[in-house]
Amino acid sequence: MAAWRSELFCTAFNKGQLPPESVPEIVFLGRSNVGKSTLINALLERKIAKVSSKPGKTRSINFYSVKAGSADFYLVDLPGYGYAARGADERRGWWKLINDYFAMRTKISFAVHLVDFRHGPLANDAELTEWLDQMGMPRLVVFTKTDKISPGKRKAQYNAHVRAGIDSVLPPFMTCGVNDASMQKLRDGIIRVMQEMIRLDEAEANQV
Numbered sequence: 189m190a191a192w193r194s195e196l197f198c199t200a201f202n203k204g205q206l207p208p209e210s211v212p213e214i215v216f217l218g219r220s221n222v223g224k225s226t227l228i229n230a231l232l233e234r235k236i237a238k239v240s241s242k243p244g245k246t247r248s249i250n251f252y253s254v255k256a257g258s259a260d261f262y263l264v265d266l267p268g269y270g271y272a273a274r275g276a277d278e279r280r281g282w283w284k285l286i287n288d289y290f291a292m293r294t295k296i297s298f299a300v301h302l303v304d305f306r307h308g309p310l311a312n313d314a315e316l317t318e319w320l321d322q323m324g325m326p327r328l329v330v331f332t333k334t335d336k337i338s339p340g341k342r343k344a345q346y347n348a349h350v351r352a353g354i355d356s357v358l359p360p361f362m363t364c365g366v367n368d369a370s371m372q373k374l375r376d377g378i379i380r381v382m383q384e385m386i387r388l389d390e391a392e393a394n395q396v
């Protein structure tokens with residue numbers, strides 16, 4: 189598989205700042221502090237997205253343009269949801285930004301939904317899942333922070349999460365954003381899902 193070349197393409201704090209649509213957009217979503225920006229840095233092998241131990245670090249929609257061989261796409265880092273310390277106004281602002289983004293864009297390929305491996309999907313993850321389902325948005329589930337569970341317990345934990353019911357276009361990936369052993373598998377998975385989405389879109393377009 190070709191190496192990924194990337195740059196920060198655009199930072200949007202409101203819908204007026206979103207870039208023109210061009211290549212497929214792969215959107216990273218998940219609770220605040222789950223590790224979205226860390227995972228993007230690991231995938232891109234650069235410290236390009238800002239990371240913090242305090243929830244609520246990413247406040248804008250950040251578009252990273254990626255070239256992987258002949259494939260061009262954006263990885264889109266969204267602010268996390270469920271950050272309790274935010275006031276009601278800020279939470280409303282968050283929903284507005286995210287809603288505007290999903291409502292306005294026609295090139296969103298699929299969502300990468302990050303879930304903390306220690307807890308599995310929580311109530312607001314279920315809310316997000318339902319919201320994505322209502323939009324018919326495909327979802328790839330990625331577990332983060334797997335290093336926080338001892339290696340001997342990981343398999344049982346994985347099976348327990350899957351048994352509890354996880355809907356994902358591929359079996360959920362296990363990742364640790366601070367160690368890139370798991371990243372090549374995820375890079376390959378992301379490209380595979382994106383190509384499948386392009387194939388489905390083309391098949392649909394040919395039917396009409």
Ligand SMILES: Nc1nc2c(ncn2[C@@H]2O[C@H](COP(=O)(O)OP(=O)(O)OP(=O)(O)O)[C@@H](O)[C@H]2O)c(=O)[nH]1
Pocket residue numbers: 218219220221222223224225226227238239240241242243244245246247266267268269332333334335336363364365366
């Ligand atoms: N041990 C461990 N720590 C991680 C992992 N991924 C992220 N972290 C840590 O978790 C914290 C939050 O990471 P971020 O990447 O900023 O999380 P985020 O989801 O982008 O957060 P928001 O921007 O607030 O939505 C940081 O202290 C990271 O170093 C992981 O796989 N393992």
Ligand SMILES: [Mg+2]
Pocket residue numbers: 224225226238239245246266267268
């Ligand atoms: Mg972030």
